[in-house]
Structures are given as structure tokens and as C-alpha cells.
Amino acid sequence: MANASRQAAWEFWGTELKRRREDAGLTQEALGRRVFVSGGYIGQFEQAIRKPQLDVAVRIDEVLQTDGFFERMWRRLIGASPFESYFAAVAELEALATKICEFESLLIPGLLQTPGYAREVMLSATPLTSEEELDEKVSARLERAQIFKGPAKPEYWAIIHEAALRVPVGGAAQMAEQLDHLVALVRSRRVVLQVIPYAQGAHSAMSHSMKLMEFADTPPTVYTEGLFWGQLLDDSAMVKRATATYDLLRAAALSPKVSLPLIESAAESYRSS
Incomplete structure (x- = not known):
């Protein structure tokens, strides 16, 4: 399903949500309370600005007694996405975020990949x-990076472990190209990038990836990912804990100014190998 037709389908999902909510005599705030999201979220679902998670779609069906309509359509739309089901909503939110803070321990973050x-x-x-x-899949990943080129580009801050610079994904030439790309992004002031050096030792978050996203008019979210799974959370207590963890990672990392020569040096090592 092409992006345009998928967006049209989400707009239909939102239109149906509004119609059936109003038929049930519920305001956005009233429905939101019953499905455990804000009324503002319901409004964004209805306008197809933001896509719901599966558990929310299921609860909407239960409250509005729609016999699984919203869950079935959600599954069809997510199944048509080029992303894994647990990541599809994250890709949608990246385009809406005003700020993204990301941590990766072994790989270059997807938004920064060549x-x-x-x-x-x-x-x-x-x-x-x-x-x-x-x-x-490669095209879909590269399409996500278009958020850096628009007028509403988010503030983007990434922290990577030095291991991500040293694991030779695709060989020396490929890694040199990838690290050169990071350097170009930093020098063009599109991203802020820090590296946690090996010398810093272990950190409790190093076995996971983390992505914090902030928005103009809705609460922030945190996304964490492991092997074949991902969790998108907007519970305020969990987001607060994740933010504190990210602050500790930032404190453990080299400054952006010091990180850049380390990335350049790693690229040069690959070129000369």
C-alpha cells in the first residue's frame, strides 16, 4: 500500500472514529477517559495526525461496541506498513516530533544510516x-531521514557507544562512508552527536536502544527496543525515568566537540585498512 493511500485509509479510520463517538454521545474527553488517553489524543486520532497503538484501538472497540472494527482496520493498516508492527507507530511519530533524543550501543541509529x-x-x-x-525496507528507512530536510525539522540529539564506530558493518569502505556521513550531518548542524568511549565502562542502559520524543501539543514518549520487540510508552513516570537515564548517558559521553574527532579518526582508520 503506497504512503498516500495508507494515509487516506488512516483518515477514514479517524472519520469513522469521530462518527461513531458522536453517535455514542461521547465527547473526545469522555472517550479518552474510557480508553486511558487524553481527549487531545482522540482528536489527533480523528484527524489522522497521530496513529493509535493496538491496545487503544481494542479499547475503542469495547467502549463504542464496534465489534472489532477499529482493531481489524488497525491491523490491516499496520500490516501494510514497510516497518515491523511494533515500530510502525514510532516512524509516524518521528515526523511529528519537535525533539528526538536517541541512544544506540552497537549500531548507528536508523535515522543516521547510509x-x-x-x-x-x-x-x-x-x-x-x-x-x-x-x-x-531500505527505502522506508531512508525516507524517515527526510525529517532533517524540512522546515519543521526536529532538534535531534544522538548518543552512540564507541562500539558502534568499531563494528565493521559491511566492511571497511562501507564503514568509512557511514562515518563520513555522520561527520557531514554534525558539521551541517543538523544533529548533535556524542560518543561514549570504551574507557567509561559499563552502563545499565547499554544493552538497549532508547528514543525519547517530544511534541508541540501532546505528552512526550519513549521507545525502547530489543530483539524482535519494541515498546512505545507515554506514561509520565516511565518517560521521566527514561529521561533521567538519558541524562546519565549524556554525562558519561564525550562532549560533541570531542566526539567529532573520534568519529573522524575511526573513518580514517577504515580508509587506511
């Missing part, structure tokens, strides 16, 4: 995938 690097990462995870499917 086509060749992204391809190697995806191929290593699914070595039997077809070329067509692989091309679609």
Missing part, C-alpha cells in the same frame, strides 16, 4: 529476504 549500511544491517537480520523486499 543506504549501504542500512542494507547490510537488514540483510544480516533477514539473510533470506528477497531483493524487492530488502529494497523496500
